Every structure is written in C-alpha cells, then in structure tokens.
Amino acid sequence: MTADNPLSDRLDDDDYPAYTMGRAAEMLGATPAFLRALGEARLITPLRSEGGHRRYSRYQLRIAARARELVDRGTPIEAACRIVILEDQLEEAQRINAEYRRRAGQDASDASLPASG
Secondary structure (H helix, E strand, O other), rough: OOOOOHHHHHEEEEEEEEEEEEHHHHHHHHHHHHHHHHHHHOOOOOEEOOOOOOEHHHHHHHHHHHHHHHHHHEEEEEEHHHHHHHHHHHHHHHHHHHHHHHHHHHHHHHHOOOOOO
C-alpha cells in the first residue's frame, strides 16, 4: 500500500465515520444510550451506514468524550452539550482571530519593505 491509497486517506481522516455505535460506546466507557442522547441533543450527528447503523468519526468521539467528562462531574447532559458546543465555537473563533492577526502582521511587514523596481 502506498501513502496515496484511498484507504490510507480514510484512516488519517478525523471525519471518516469508522466506528460503530458499540465500538464508540466501548471506547468512551459509555453506553449506546449516552451516544443516542448526544445525538438527540444535537451535539454530534453520526452518519449512517447503508444498513442504517450509526457510525462515528474520531472527531465526534473526542466531542463525546468531552461531554462525558462533564456529565461524569454532575453536569446535566443538555448543559454539557451546550458547554461543548460553546467551547468548540470559541476555539474556532480563536483560530480565525489568530489567522487574521498573522495576515495583518504579514501585510504590515510587506508595506514597510521598500518597493523594488
């Protein structure tokens, strides 16, 4: 197998729905009902296999694990889901802000360079 093999791409893809509900629940130390509750709260939306079975990605499992930590500390599941959503939105906003700052700094240093000609 080579690195440009489609299977290799899927194995490296955080969004590829590789895990069944049973396997995902086992990995999280949770129950399938917990994963269904996260879906009902719209924290994660698993993809469906051709047979209609839920499939979860590594990214979704990380989100579910964070919710599980909060629930284990006594946070109601609805509140845990909202917290995780807000944390995710904040992280994305900070990433975008850092990119804007990087571009602004680059533009400022480009403007200070003498024109060649």
